[in-house]
Amino acid sequence: MEAVFGLARLARALVLVAAGTSAFAQQGTPAPVRKEAAPPAVAAWPTKPVKLVIGFPPGSVQDLSARALSEPLAKALGQPVIVENKAGASGTIAGAFVAKATDLHTFGVMNNSQLTIAKLLNPAIQYDPARDLTPVALIGTTPMVLVVGAAAPGKTPLDWLGWLRGQGDKASYGSPGNGTPGHLGMELIKSRSGLDTMHVPFQGNPQIITALLGGHLQAALLPPGLAMQQVAAGKLKAVAVTSERRSVLAPDLPTMREVGVMGADVELWTALAGPASLPPHVRDKLASTVIEVVKADETRQRLLTAGWQAAPSTGEGLRVRMKNDTKTFGGIIMMRNIRADL
Structure with a gap:
C-alpha cells in the first residue's frame, strides 16, 4: 500500500515540476517574434516607350x-x-x-x-x-472661338452674329462629332442666343475648316490655335470667345457675354x-x-x-x-x- 501512495506522490511531483518549468518559460523566455515580409520594392518606371x-x-x-x-x-x-x-x-x-x-x-x-x-x-x-x-x-x-464664313456681311462681331441668327436653320455649323465640346458648346450658345443653325458632324477640326473655307458650313466653334490662323488670313471671321474673360490666345476678341450671349461660358x-x-x-x-x-x-x-x-x-x-x-x-x-x- 505504501508503494502505491509513493508512486502517487512521485507522479504529482513530476506534474508540479513540469508546470513550473512551463511557467518559467513563459515568464522568463520571450516568445519568438515573427518577422513580417518586407514590402516589395516599387518597380522602376518607365521601362519602355x-x-x-x-x-x-x-x-x-x-x-x-x-x-x-x-x-x-x-x-x-x-x-x-x-x-x-x-x-x-x-x-x-x-x-x-x-x-x-x-x-x-x-x-x-x-x-x-x-x-x-x-x-x-x-x-x-x-x-x-x-x-x-x-x-x-x-x-x-483654351476657350473656343465662334467663327463664321468670310462671306458673312458686316464689319463687327455683332453684325456677323446677327447675320447668322437671321439665317435660321438654313445655316449649318460643324463639330468633331456628337458630344464633343464643339457640339455641346454650340448647342449651349444656341439656347442662349436665338440661333437655329443645324449641326453637321465631322471627323475633326481640320475637316471643319476645309468645309468652312469651301462655303459648305456657315459657322463653328474652333480652338484659337486653329481659328485665328484663318482669321488673320481673312478666310474666316471671328465673333467671340466662349471663356468668361478675354483670352491671351485671342486678346482682341470679345467674349460671348460682350456680344450679348450670357451664360454660355465654355472652356x-x-x-x-x-x-x-x-x-x-x-x-x-x-x-x-x-x-x-x-x-x-x-x-x-x-x-x-x-x-x-x-x-x-x-x-x-x-x-x-x-x-x-x-x-x-x-x-x-x-x-x-x-x-x-x-
Missing part, C-alpha cells in the same frame, strides 16, 4: 497639345514618347483603347467629353470615364489619363513629371503656339474639372436630347 493616344486626327487641337508635350516629356522620363492617333466616334474609340491598356505605358491625351459625359451620350460605349479611367494631370485650357481642356488599373506609383510619377514639364517656360511656349494656355494640375484638380463639366454638359445633353454618333 510611353504611348500617348489621341482620339482625333493629326492636326486636331488634342493632337497639337500631345505633340507639344511629347518631346520635353520624353527628356524628363528618359524614354521615347510616341503620339498615336485613333480617331473616330467623338474620341471614344481612343478612350476605350486606353481603358483596356495593361502595359503601364499607354495613356490618353483627352478632352472634356472623353473624360466626362461620353457614357451619358452613348451607354453602349466600351468604357465609363468615371469607372475605367484614372485622371493623371491637367495639361492646358476646352486637354488632360492626361490612364486606365483604372494604373498603379499609384506610376500615376504619381507621371503626374509630377507632367506638371514639372508643363511649368517650364519652353513647354508653356510650345503649348501657347499650339493654341493652349498651360494649366498644370494634379489628378485631383482634374477631377474637379470633370465634375463641373459633367454637370454643365450633362444639362445640355438632356435639354437638347443629344445622342452620340452611332
Whole structure:
C-alpha cells in the first residue's frame, strides 16, 4: 500500500515540476517574434516607350497639345514618347483603347467629353470615364472661338452674329462629332442666343475648316490655335470667345457675354489619363513629371503656339474639372436630347 501512495506522490511531483518549468518559460523566455515580409520594392518606371493616344486626327487641337508635350516629356522620363492617333466616334474609340491598356505605358491625351459625359451620350460605349479611367494631370485650357464664313456681311462681331441668327436653320455649323465640346458648346450658345443653325458632324477640326473655307458650313466653334490662323488670313471671321474673360490666345476678341450671349461660358481642356488599373506609383510619377514639364517656360511656349494656355494640375484638380463639366454638359445633353454618333 505504501508503494502505491509513493508512486502517487512521485507522479504529482513530476506534474508540479513540469508546470513550473512551463511557467518559467513563459515568464522568463520571450516568445519568438515573427518577422513580417518586407514590402516589395516599387518597380522602376518607365521601362519602355510611353504611348500617348489621341482620339482625333493629326492636326486636331488634342493632337497639337500631345505633340507639344511629347518631346520635353520624353527628356524628363528618359524614354521615347510616341503620339498615336485613333480617331473616330467623338474620341471614344481612343478612350476605350486606353481603358483596356495593361502595359503601364499607354495613356490618353483627352478632352472634356472623353473624360466626362461620353457614357451619358452613348451607354453602349466600351468604357465609363468615371469607372475605367484614372485622371493623371491637367495639361492646358483654351476657350473656343465662334467663327463664321468670310462671306458673312458686316464689319463687327455683332453684325456677323446677327447675320447668322437671321439665317435660321438654313445655316449649318460643324463639330468633331456628337458630344464633343464643339457640339455641346454650340448647342449651349444656341439656347442662349436665338440661333437655329443645324449641326453637321465631322471627323475633326481640320475637316471643319476645309468645309468652312469651301462655303459648305456657315459657322463653328474652333480652338484659337486653329481659328485665328484663318482669321488673320481673312478666310474666316471671328465673333467671340466662349471663356468668361478675354483670352491671351485671342486678346482682341470679345467674349460671348460682350456680344450679348450670357451664360454660355465654355472652356476646352486637354488632360492626361490612364486606365483604372494604373498603379499609384506610376500615376504619381507621371503626374509630377507632367506638371514639372508643363511649368517650364519652353513647354508653356510650345503649348501657347499650339493654341493652349498651360494649366498644370494634379489628378485631383482634374477631377474637379470633370465634375463641373459633367454637370454643365450633362444639362445640355438632356435639354437638347443629344445622342452620340452611332
